[in-house]
Amino acid sequence: MAAACRGAKSAGGLTVGILPGRDPSDANPWVDVVIPTGLGETRNALIVGSAAAVIAVDGEYGTLSEIALALRSGIPVIGIGTWSLTRPDGEMDAGIVPMEDPAQAAAVAVSLASG
DSSP: OHHHHHHHHHTTOOOEEEESSSOGGGSOTTOSEEEEOSOGGGHHHHHHHTOSSEEEESOOHHHHHHHHHHHHHTOOEEEESOOOOBOTTSOBOTTEEEOSOHHHHHHHHHHHHHO
16 A cells, blocks of 8 residues: 555645554555544445545455455456456456556546546
8 A cells, every 4th residue: 555655646646544453653654644443454345435446456355355345336446466256157257457557557547437
């Protein structure tokens, strides 16, 4: 998240950090608005629910839960080196749009969110 915030700040963006813990000092130095929740992984629902598009980068199970919540809510998901999903019948789920270039992913996310 630090890299995403640093990139957003360098492009003049406003950054928001929805933290799993209660300590605001846990936010990375590039977060403008700190929201400590004390909710742990449950905060993923807040993150996805406030998004018009989701970019998943790498990730562990928390990222997977954010992807699932977004897909279930009809929120577009762009993946950079992240999870791929296979349905029980063996077919690949096309819900995650794979990309390699972060700038392109951001541009696509903005276009999806505004259109």
